[in-house]
Amino acid sequence: MTTTTAAAPPRPRKAMDSLTQRYLVLIGLIVIASVGFSIANDNFYSLANLGILLRSIAVLFLVSMGMTFIMLTGGIDLSVGSNVAFSGGVGVITLTTTGSAPLGFAAAILAGMAIGAVNGVFIGRLRLSAFMVSLATFALARGLALVIYDANSINVSNTTFLWLGGQSWGSIPVVIPFVALVFVALSLVLYRSTFGRDVYAAGSNINTAFVLGRRPERTLVWVYVLSGALAGLSAIITVGRVSSGQPWTGLYLEFDAITAVILGGTSLFGGRGRLLGTILGVLLYGIIINGLVLTGTNPYLQSLIKGLILLGVVLLDTLVQRRQAQ
Amino acid sequence: MTERLDMLGIGKSFFATRALDDVNFSCTAGEVHALVGLNGAGKSTLMKILGGVYQRDEGEIRINNTPVEIAAPADAGRHGIAMIHQELSLIGELTVAGNIFLGKEIRHKGTPFMNKAEMARQVRAQLDRFGLALDPHRPVRELNSGEKQIVEIIRALMSDAWLIVMDEPTSALSEEDKEMLFDFIRRMKAEGIAIIYISHHMPEIFGIAEDVTVMRDGVIVLSERIAETSEDHVIKSMTGAELDQFVKPHKQITGKVVLSVDGLSSPGNYDGVTLGVHEGEIVVLTGLRGCGAPELAKAIFGLDAGYGGEVRYLDKTLKPGRGPAVAVREGMGLVTENRDKNGILPPLSVRDNIALPFLEKTLKGGLIDGARVDSIVAKAIRDTSTKTSSPDQEIRFLSGGNKQKICFSRWLDEDLKLLILLEPTRGIDVHAKADIYRIIEDLAGRGVGILILSYEIDEVLMLGDRVLTMYQGATIHEYAYPHFDKDRMLADMAGAGHTT
Numbered sequence: 001m002t003t004t005t006a007a008a009p010p011r012p013r014k015a016m017d018s019l020t021q022r023y024l025v026l027i028g029l030i031v032i033a034s035v036g037f038s039i040a041n042d043n044f045y046s047l048a049n050l051g052i053l054l055r056s057i058a059v060l061f062l063v064s065m066g067m068t069f070i071m072l073t074g075g076i077d078l079s080v081g082s083n084v085a086f087s088g089g090v091g092v093i094t095l096t097t098t099g100s101a102p103l104g105f106a107a108a109i110l111a112g113m114a115i116g117a118v119n120g121v122f123i124g125r126l127r128l129s130a131f132m133v134s135l136a137t138f139a140l141a142r143g144l145a146l147v148i149y150d151a152n153s154i155n156v157s158n159t160t161f162l163w164l165g166g167q168s169w170g171s172i173p174v175v176i177p178f179v180a181l182v183f184v185a186l187s188l189v190l191y192r193s194t195f196g197r198d199v200y201a202a203g204s205n206i207n208t209a210f211v212l213g214r215r216p217e218r219t220l221v222w223v224y225v226l227s228g229a230l231a232g233l234s235a236i237i238t239v240g241r242v243s244s245g246q247p248w249t250g251l252y253l254e255f256d257a258i259t260a261v262i263l264g265g266t267s268l269f270g271g272r273g274r275l276l277g278t279i280l281g282v283l284l285y286g287i288i289i290n291g292l293v294l295t296g297t298n299p300y301l302q303s304l305i306k307g308l309i310l311l312g313v314v315l316l317d318t319l320v321q322r323r324q325a326q
Numbered sequence: 327m328t329e330r331l332d333m334l335g336i337g338k339s340f341f342a343t344r345a346l347d348d349v350n351f352s353c354t355a356g357e358v359h360a361l362v363g364l365n366g367a368g369k370s371t372l373m374k375i376l377g378g379v380y381q382r383d384e385g386e387i388r389i390n391n392t393p394v395e396i397a398a399p400a401d402a403g404r405h406g407i408a409m410i411h412q413e414l415s416l417i418g419e420l421t422v423a424g425n426i427f428l429g430k431e432i433r434h435k436g437t438p439f440m441n442k443a444e445m446a447r448q449v450r451a452q453l454d455r456f457g458l459a460l461d462p463h464r465p466v467r468e469l470n471s472g473e474k475q476i477v478e479i480i481r482a483l484m485s486d487a488w489l490i491v492m493d494e495p496t497s498a499l500s501e502e503d504k505e506m507l508f509d510f511i512r513r514m515k516a517e518g519i520a521i522i523y524i525s526h527h528m529p530e531i532f533g534i535a536e537d538v539t540v541m542r543d544g545v546i547v548l549s550e551r552i553a554e555t556s557e558d559h560v561i562k563s564m565t566g567a568e569l570d571q572f573v574k575p576h577k578q579i580t581g582k583v584v585l586s587v588d589g590l591s592s593p594g595n596y597d598g599v600t601l602g603v604h605e606g607e608i609v610v611l612t613g614l615r616g617c618g619a620p621e622l623a624k625a626i627f628g629l630d631a632g633y634g635g636e637v638r639y640l641d642k643t644l645k646p647g648r649g650p651a652v653a654v655r656e657g658m659g660l661v662t663e664n665r666d667k668n669g670i671l672p673p674l675s676v677r678d679n680i681a682l683p684f685l686e687k688t689l690k691g692g693l694i695d696g697a698r699v700d701s702i703v704a705k706a707i708r709d710t711s712t713k714t715s716s717p718d719q720e721i722r723f724l725s726g727g728n729k730q731k732i733c734f735s736r737w738l739d740e741d742l743k744l745l746i747l748l749e750p751t752r753g754i755d756v757h758a759k760a761d762i763y764r765i766i767e768d769l770a771g772r773g774v775g776i777l778i779l780s781y782e783i784d785e786v787l788m789l790g791d792r793v794l795t796m797y798q799g800a801t802i803h804e805y806a807y808p809h810f811d812k813d814r815m816l817a818d819m820a821g822a823g824h825t826t
Binding site: 270272 | 649650653654671683689692693696736
């Protein structure tokens with residue numbers, strides 16, 4: 001993962017001390033968690049497990065980066081998990097009916113973008129609550145997934161389609177450099193394109209963004225479409241990982257993504273945060289969950305621990321913010 | 327018992343900014359202590375420390391010579407200190423008595439039901455004590471701002487407050503209400519209440535205060551008995567130097583028409599307005615609040631869709647409902663009247679706040695050229711003499727005047743053709759005002775057409791090349807510099823001689 005962080009583009013603002021501090025804390029925690037788990041379990045530090053760990057959180061990386069864009073605008077997308085199942089279904093069905101992997105890829109990504117566009121139009125154009133709209137599409141996309149799959153999973157054997165999610169170079173899964181590539185591309189978009197600046201502007205004060213002629217309503221639509229596209233990509237990776245398309249895939253993914261983004265220091269209220277924080281947040285979160293599995297913690301406790309992590313981070317952030325306000 | 331407050335050696339920093347340095351401030355029961363200073367001088371910070379909103383970094387607060395800790399607003403209340411806020415904290419749906427007894431309602435013995443009669447009686451007794459004619463049963467939403475302040479103060483007094491802090495209490499009051507408030511303040515003094523009175527208005531301060539303290543840049547520069555100082559002296563201490571005088575340069579308007587508006591109408595807002603702005607010309611719209619001028623200006627910019635008539639800008643017709651993006655792309659800019667609502671991007675840096683409207687012009691190979699942004703931002707900061715520790719500073723930490731300058735500076739690039747300004751100097755201090763007048767004239771000198779809405783007659787007279795008075799949505803008269811007639815303008819605004 002060090003290659004990715006080293007490739008981070010120049011930071012947009014030098015004076016974001018509090019965020020920089022947070023990243024240092026996160027890196028510290030990542031080191032502590034890794035050391036702790038490797039003491040508890042000899043397998044943790046093996047190269048093989050590192051590959052497994054990174055592959056298991058590859059999807060979370062992608063979805064969380066999309067979620068970061070959305071949360072920077074002050075929004076939220078609860079539909080990403082369902083969207084991964086739905087767009088995966090569309091991709092797999094297209095693949096099995098046409099036999100063409102490129103068509104399957106395109107179909108999955110377009111399906112993901114379509115759900116994103118629904119979110120975006122209702123939230124950006126019609127100014128409905130992001131929470132409510134994406135809660136509706138959360139149910140809607142899952143329902144569509146169950147309908148297309150007829151509630152059964154579909155096995156996939158097309159090697160091209162499975163390559164991205166399933167192939168490894170030695171012990172490095174192909175998907176890891178791919179995630180790094182997406183990170184670099186999205187960083188360029190967020191920090192060096194006008195769209196990226198508009199994302200921050202829309203989340204800082206949507207009225208001002210409008211007065212300044214920035215068309216924030218369009219920005220919002222595209223942010224949700226981007227999140228949908230990343231859900232489509234994630235669907236392809238998920239199918240590749242398990243060699244089948246499953247209607248119940250991506251369950252709780254929105255929860256994991258929101259937790260990782262918040263952990264990475266992105267503000268709940270928009271306008272503040274960076275992709276690097278999200279990467280660190282996903283890493284830390286992934287290491288903790290993976291470590292719990294390896295150390296044989298009761299799997300039923302996982303959800304409980306996830307809940308505690310989210311509650312703890314939100315509590316800590318809010319307390320720190322209140323102190324800073326003084 | 328004489329109550330006495332002493333704040334000794336108070337210091338406070340926000341990040342790198344020293345907001346207060348070794349501030350000593352005292353007040354005594356039965357007296358009014360006026361606290362004056364320009365925006366950003368530290369008055370509010372000092373009062374927020376007293377009110378428990380901020381914590382001091384250094385110093386000591388004593389009440390009757392006993393050190394006290396004020397860690398939260400509740401502590402201030404317990405020590406008898408009450409803050410009367412500009413943004414009032416009353417509940418409109420409750421009555422006067424209901425608001426005053428909120429949270430400590432009197433109940434009928436042994437029941438959960440409120441004894442409204444008893445509450446009203448107690449409030450009545452307090453109001454009588456100060457000679458105030460106010461009905462305890464009236465819902466607060468029906469009261470004007472002066473009466474609401476009185477309710478807040480009575481509430482504080484009934485919670486045993488002995489020190490009342492009033493922040494610009496007259497800013498929203500009519501002359502009549504001001505008199506009522508001053509009477510009330512005099513009665514409070516007689517009852518042994520101490521008052522800290524924050525204001526810019528010299529006549530008020532010299533009419534009502536015993537002491538005056540002037541702050542500048544976080545330190546006390548003057549603290550005197552009113553009898554031993556003068557208005558001139560206080561003003562000089564406030565600004566530090568003699569006021570920056572702004573003199574309107576002489577010029578000839580020869581340029582082309584930038585904007586022409588023909589028969590613009592929007593029901594209930596403005597009706598059949600026709601006006602034009604030439605290159606380098608400053609056109610000022612003025613009237614009373616509610617005259618329709620801000621709505622008109624917003625429609626021209628594209629913030630308002632529901633109008634009839636024609637807006638022609640640079641020989642092109644701008645259609646209703648196009649949104650401001652079209653105008654901005656064509657070199658039109660707008661500074662809104664409420665910068666916190668739709669003028670600034672609070673969590674973002676000064677750089678991002680300035681650069682946003684012209685990001686497209688800095689693109690190199692599809693990406694933003696950071697170096698170009700930096701140089702434009704540096705120039706904008708310099709040209710407007712904005713005070714910021716660095717372009718990376720978050721805008722929300724800047725003072726009102728500096729925020730306003732940033733709202734200006736983001737439009738100052740070479741493609742600007744028309745700048746619309748709504749109340750350009752609202753809520754900013756005299757220094758920033760002079761800077762802003764200078765920026766406006768510089769722009770006009772460069773050939774930018776400028777359309778200003780202002781409610782301040784002195785500002786109107788000082789800036790305008792042409793002045794249009796408005797009343798109830800219609801333009802009344804047009805005046806060209808130097809043929810300004812202040813009295814006639816005021817009469818126009820008030821609708822004198824206007825037949826509807």
